[in-house]
Amino acid sequence: MFKIINARFLAENIKMFEIEAAKIAKKRKAGQFVIIRIDEHGERIPLTIADSNLEKGTISLIVQGVGKTTKELNMKETGDTILDVVGPLGKPSEIENFGTAVSVGGGVGTAIAYPTAVALKEAGNYVITINGARSKDLVILEDEMKAVSDESYVTTDDGSYGFHGFVTQKLQELIDQGKKIDFVLAIGPIPMMRAIAEVTRPYKIKTVVSLNPIMIDGTGMCGGCRVIVNGKTQFACVDGPEFDAHAVDFKNLVDRNRTYADLEKKALEKFEHNCHLVEKINELEK
Amino acid sequence: MKQLTPKERMKIPRHAMIEQDPQVRNRNFEEVNLGYAEQMAIEEAQRCLQCPKPTCVEGCPVHIQIKDFIAFIAEGDFLGAVKKIKEDNALPAICGRVCPQEEQCEQACVVGKRNDPVAIGYLERFVADYERNSGKVDIPVPKPSTGKRVAIVGSGPAGLSCANDLCQLGHEVTVFEALHELGGVLVYGIPEFRLPKAIVRKEIDGLKAMGVRFETDAVIGRITTVDELLGEEGFDAVFLGVGAGLPWFMGIPGENMVGVYSANEFLTRVNLMKAYEFPNYDSPILDCHDKNVAVFGGGNTAMDAVRTAKRLGARNAYCIYRRSEREMPARVEEVKHAKEEGIQFMLLTSPLEFLGDENEWLHAVRLIKMELGEPDDSGRRRPIPIKGSEYELSIDIAIVAIGNGANPLIPQTTPDIEMSKRGTIVVDEETMKTSKKGVFAGGDIVTGGATVILAMGAGRKAAQAIDQYITSGEW
Numbered sequence: 031m032f033k034i035i036n037a038r039f040l041a042e043n044i045k046m047f048e049i050e051a052a053k054i055a056k057k058r059k060a061g062q063f064v065i066i067r068i069d070e071h072g073e074r075i076p077l078t079i080a081d082s083n084l085e086k087g088t089i090s091l092i093v094q095g096v097g098k099t100t101k102e103l104n105m106k107e108t109g110d111t112i113l114d115v116v117g118p119l120g121k122p123s124e125i126e127n128f129g130t131a132v133s134v135g136g137g138v139g140t141a142i143a144y145p146t147a148v149a150l151k152e153a154g155n156y157v158i159t160i161n162g163a164r165s166k167d168l169v170i171l172e173d174e175m176k177a178v179s180d181e182s183y184v185t186t187d188d189g190s191y192g193f194h195g196f197v198t199q200k201l202q203e204l205i206d207q208g209k210k211i212d213f214v215l216a217i218g219p220i221p222m223m224r225a226i227a228e229v230t231r232p233y234k235i236k237t238v239v240s241l242n243p244i245m246i247d248g249t250g251m252c253g254g255c256r257v258i259v260n261g262k263t264q265f266a267c268v269d270g271p272e273f274d275a276h277a278v279d280f281k282n283l284v285d286r287n288r289t290y291a292d293l294e295k296k297a298l299e300k301f302e303h304n305c306h307l308v309e310k311i312n313e314l315e316k
Numbered sequence: 317m318k319q320l321t322p323k324e325r326m327k328i329p330r331h332a333m334i335e336q337d338p339q340v341r342n343r344n345f346e347e348v349n350l351g352y353a354e355q356m357a358i359e360e361a362q363r364c365l366q367c368p369k370p371t372c373v374e375g376c377p378v379h380i381q382i383k384d385f386i387a388f389i390a391e392g393d394f395l396g397a398v399k400k401i402k403e404d405n406a407l408p409a410i411c412g413r414v415c416p417q418e419e420q421c422e423q424a425c426v427v428g429k430r431n432d433p434v435a436i437g438y439l440e441r442f443v444a445d446y447e448r449n450s451g452k453v454d455i456p457v458p459k460p461s462t463g464k465r466v467a468i469v470g471s472g473p474a475g476l477s478c479a480n481d482l483c484q485l486g487h488e489v490t491v492f493e494a495l496h497e498l499g500g501v502l503v504y505g506i507p508e509f510r511l512p513k514a515i516v517r518k519e520i521d522g523l524k525a526m527g528v529r530f531e532t533d534a535v536i537g538r539i540t541t542v543d544e545l546l547g548e549e550g551f552d553a554v555f556l557g558v559g560a561g562l563p564w565f566m567g568i569p570g571e572n573m574v575g576v577y578s579a580n581e582f583l584t585r586v587n588l589m590k591a592y593e594f595p596n597y598d599s600p601i602l603d604c605h606d607k608n609v610a611v612f613g614g615g616n617t618a619m620d621a622v623r624t625a626k627r628l629g630a631r632n633a634y635c636i637y638r639r640s641e642r643e644m645p646a647r648v649e650e651v652k653h654a655k656e657e658g659i660q661f662m663l664l665t666s667p668l669e670f671l672g673d674e675n676e677w678l679h680a681v682r683l684i685k686m687e688l689g690e691p692d693d694s695g696r697r698r699p700i701p702i703k704g705s706e707y708e709l710s711i712d713i714a715i716v717a718i719g720n721g722a723n724p725l726i727p728q729t730t731p732d733i734e735m736s737k738r739g740t741i742v743v744d745e746e747t748m749k750t751s752k753k754g755v756f757a758g759g760d761i762v763t764g765g766a767t768v769i770l771a772m773g774a775g776r777k778a779a780q781a782i783d784q785y786i787t788s789g790e791w
Contacts, residue, residue, distance in 0.1 A: 053539050067496055073589065073598035074496075099598055114496045116533040246584055246599075249494050249535055250723055251504075253563040253578035263565060263572060268724050282572055285676040289574045293600035300595050 032115040035088060037108045040170040041163075043095045044138055045104045046080070052087030054079070054117050060149035061123030061142075061240065061272055064089070065248045067114040068102055075099050076245045078142040078217075078271075079118060089115075092141030092170065098297040105305075119248040120271045123149060128213035128236070131155040132204070133175075134197050134226055136162045136218020140171050142240055143217045144178075151178045155213070159183070160200050162218070166191035198225045211235050216275060220284050227275035237275035241266050243286060258282050322365050330432035331360045338656035342626050345508045345592070348653055349413070352442045354394075361389035364434045367426050372436060375424030377773035378477075380404045382421055382436055389439055398443040399454055406480035407473070407519045407772065409448060410502060412441025413511050415769045416647045448518055455525045459486035464786040467492065467551040469536045469726075472500025474557030474759030474771035474778075476520065479528045481779035487786065489527075490551075492534040497588060500559055501760075502768070504588040505580070507620050509627070510650075513587075537729035546754050552786040553754050555778050556741060557771070560760035561723025565716055566612065570670030575602060575678030579613070579621040579717035586624055602713055605629035610681060610709065612636050612667060613717035614644035615765075619651065621715045622659050633659050634709070638666040638686050638699040664688070666699065668706065670714060680708050719765045726761070733757075740764055747781035748774060753791050756782055 036048040054064060063078040081090040095101040106112070123146045131150045135143030140161050151157045159179040163169045165188045176182045184192030185200050193200050197218070205211060214237040216226035223239040230237040243255040243266050250268040257266050258279035264270065334350040335341075341348050352360065370383040380401055388397035401408045417423075417437035425433035447453055464487045468475045471493040479489045497503050499516045524530065536542065536558075545551045563578035565571050582601070585591040589599035609625040611618050614637035626633040635654065637644060640663050644651060655661070664686045671680040685705035688697035722739035734742040734751035741750055741757040748756045758774025760766055785791060 057539055071597045073600075114533050116494070116496075116535060118538055119535065246581060246589065247495060247504075249725055250561045251559075251563070252581040252584050253565070254581045256565075256572055258572055265562065268562075268728075282676065285574055286572065288675070289602065290600040293594065293603075297595045297598060297600070 031111045031113060034106055034108060034110050034112065035086070037106055037110070040092065041168045043104070044168070044170055045093050045095070047091045047093065047103075047106070048083070048086070048088045049091065049112065049115060050087060051089050051115050051117075054115065055082040055084055055087050055089050058082055058089060058118035059122035060125065060145040062118035062120050063248075063271060064091070064115050064117030065119060065245065066091075066103075066112055066116075068099065069113050072113065073099055074114075074246055074248070076119070076242065076248060076267075076271075078240065079145065080141040081145060092138060094138035097294050098301045101298070102301065116248060119267060121269070123215070123238070123272055125149045125153045127154040129155065130158065130209065130211050131213040131215070132158045132160065132201065132211055134160045134162070134201060134214065134216040134218070135171075135175070136197055136216070136222040137164070137168065138170070139218030139222070139240075140175065143215060144171050144174055146215050146217075147175065147178050150213075150215070156180050158204065158211075160185060160197045162186070162197035162200075162222070164188065196225070197222060198229050201226065201229050205229070205233060214238070214275075215240075220280060220287070223275060224280040227278070227280075231276055238272050239275040239278060240271050241273060241278065241283060242271070243283060244289060257286075320362055325363055325365055326427065326431060328359060328363045330363065330435055331356045331438070333435075333438055335653075338653075338658070341509065342623070342657035345627055347512055348509050349441075351445055352438055354392075354446075357389055357394070357439060357442045358392055360435050360439060361386045363427055364390070365426055371424040371426060372421040372434075375421040377420065377769050378404050378776055380421075380440070385443070386434065386436070386439060389443060394443045394446040395450065395452060395454070397439075398447040401440060401443065402454065402456070404776075405772065406477050406523070408440050409444035409515050409519060410473070410511060411769055411772070412437055412439075412444050413515075414506060414767075416767060418648055420769070448515070453518075453522060455522060456484055458484050458527055461488065462486045462787065464488065464552045465490070465550060466553050466555065466782060466786070467536075467545045467549070468555045468557060469542075470494075470500055470557040470559055470759070470761075471498040471520075471530065472502060472557060472559050472759065472771065473768045474559075474775040475500070475555065476523065476775070477772040478555050478557060478758070478775035478779045478782075480523055480526070481776055482782060483523065483526050483528045485779070485783050487783070488529075490529040490531060492536050492540075493530065493532045494535040495588065496532050498530055498532065504584045505617065505620070507583065507587055507624050509623070510620065535725065537725040542726065542730045542733070542752070542755060553756065553782045555775070555782060556726060556750070556755065556757040556761055557759045557775060558723050558726060558761045560720035560765045561725070562721040563716070564719050564721055566667065566718060568667055568669055570672060570678070571716070573670050573672045573676045573678045575672070575712060576670060576714045576716065579611070579617045579715050580720070582621055582715045583617070583624065586628070592628060601628075604713060606631045607712040608632045608634070608710055609713045609715065610634040610636055610711045611715045611717055613719070614639065614646055615717065615719070616646045616650055617765075618717035619646045619654050621717050623654055623657060625713070625715065626657055626659060634662055634711070635659055636662045636665050636667065636683070638664065639696060640664055640688060643696040664699065666701065671708070678712065678714060680710050681714060682706060682708050720760070722761055722764070730755075738764060746777070748778035749781060749791075754785070
């Protein structure tokens with residue numbers, strides 16, 4: 031059992047959890063993830079570690095409610111528990127002093143771009159962060175990103191805040207301005223990571239993405255998380271999760287991640303129906 | 317009871333296992349074998365000639381005193397029999413079910429030279445079940461504490477047997493397990509219909525009662541390295557029983573399509589995550605109902621996967637294997653059970669390519685017929701493709717069950733342990749010592765994919781050597 035000592039929404043549908051897991055907090059490095067299982071009936075899902083606090087012995091996870099498990103997780107409050115938290119898993123980000131490093135976070139991906147931005151800064155890079163969201167309400171970790179950046183930008187798709195447009199457009203603008211960029215880390219929805227890879231490809235800028243395939247054990251045993259990189263099969267849990275963006279077969283990742291789309295929808299509908307019933311009962315009891 | 321003459325013993329026919337009807341069991345996950353009744357067990361035990369030099373014991377990787385435990389059964393002392401087994405084997409209910417006896421003790425049985433061998437496996441299983449159901453499970457009392465501490469990495473058969481022996485010798489033992497449930501391959505790999513999980517849990521409860529500590533959700537190499545176990549964590553020795561890792565794929569086009577599983581993933585979803593109860597359990601699995609499911613491989617894992625697919629409602633459950641039935645590594649009993657359950661064997665057939673739609677959903681596999689040529693390194697005749705024999709088979713789900721490589725986590729994080737080219741850990745065969753002081757290893761991480769009993773044998777061997785090392789301090 032792992033205790034949630036702090037849970038709060040950062041934006042609509044995006045919640046941050048501080049979880050007591052002293053050993054993981056001590057060990058984890060930027061880019062690594064945990065696998066959690068909410069309860070006996072739960073599935074195992076990977077979540078990248080956003081931050082840790084050694085004094086409190088906690089790790090932070092930032093979760094966007096998309097499917098049944100993440101929505102159920104986001105109903106957890108301070109004081110609740112999670113049955114299993116395993117980690118840290120995956121290889122840590124390969125951090126060095128590249129020179130000028132850009133950390134791009136799209137949506138909840140910012141939660142993962144953040145710790146790597148911190149590590150890049152600590153390694154002596156000139157750090158630029160681009161923090162993208164659909165609209166102003168959905169921007170997360172703005173202050174944190176700013177604090178570790180030499181330059182930081184916020185972009186919104188609808189122009190309600192910061193730069194009006196996609197993170198790719200902002201990155202292109204920086205390149206067009208003649209900024210010498212040595213390294214790009216992009217984390218977010220697959221279409222975004224794919225688009226970033228296309229922006230940097232012509233300039234041969236080293237670009238790394240963090241992949242999120244379907245996973246069970248996280249130790250290399252099941253092979254569910256296999257991705258194609260440079261035409262070769264790799265296991266994201268032990269060979270990744272970070273890979274060379276220019277070598278990733280994104281179409282295969284998208285296709286494989288849709289494996290259970292119908293079943294996931296069914297599970298979510300059943301869950302929301304049940305939640306709705308619980309709400310109704312609570313209302314009636316009042 | 318009057319003593320039977322050897323001649324009279326030889327006349328008793330071997331008692332067949334009572335099994336669930338194939339057409340019923342291929343729709344449920346309950347155990348296929350139902351076990352002997354008491355009288356059957358006694359009669360079967362009477363078939364044993366009580367040879368002065370029991371060759372069966374030599375055939376057993378952990379040298380269970382077979383002749384002696386069978387003598388107890390013949391006298392109706394079932395608890396005495398199980399106590400005898402437990403002197404050498406901590407997990408008889410498991411081994412009685414999953415050991416390949418026909419290649420080990422039973423192959424060496426003298427009765428078997430003329431008639432069918434004594435059903436040693438069924439008898440082992442019977443007394444283990446008898447003990448469990450009697451509620452009088454014998455928990456051995458460990459020797460006085462030595463104050464020495466041993467870390468065991470992995471709670472599969474190698475780790476459990478090693479833990480058992482070390483605990484009995486008075487050492488403090490902690491078993492670390494990466495998954496949320498204990499048992500390793502016994503719970504994620506071997507299906508319920510061959511090894512009910514309640515039995516695994518009971519056997520582990522026995523170890524807990526004896527004093528073995530268990531930690532789940534602990535991926536050694538990541539959360540704690542082997543060096544840390546020996547250093548700040550204060551363990552005197554470490555045993556690595558982490559099992560086989562990375563599932564092998566065939567390296568043919570289309571292998572990463574939606575609908576192509578490794579057997580590990582397919583079985584883990586069903587066995588460990590209970591995906592067959594989706595959506596009551598959250599882990600999904602592609603619906604096998606009324607679908608065509610093809611399993612590639614001819615080992616026990618392939619049998620487990622294809623029989624699981626059938627139970628999940630597959631219309632056609634194919635086992636596709638590139639050699640002939642003779643070369644199949646699976647146990648004879650598993651192949652027989654699979655056939656009875658309606659599994660369709662496509663032998664001397666090999667896949668060339670998986671075919672799918674534009675969204676990479678699998679819909680067919682292109683196959684080629686094979687013929688057998690000269691024996692290869694493994695001693696089995698090499699399959700050779702027959703030119704022009706290619707054809708397509710319509711399938712919805714493919715499961716690749718051709719074996720596993722070694723798990724990379726320990727070598728990645730413990731560079732000073734010597735590994736073989738295949739990625740397995742190199743050990744001294746007698747002591748299971750690795751190249752790193754204080755670290756021992758056994759099971760699939762050393763041998764590559766093998767059997768439960770071999771892993772248990774390795775765990776026991778290592779326990780002896782660990783005991784010697786930590787009490788003497790001499791490496």
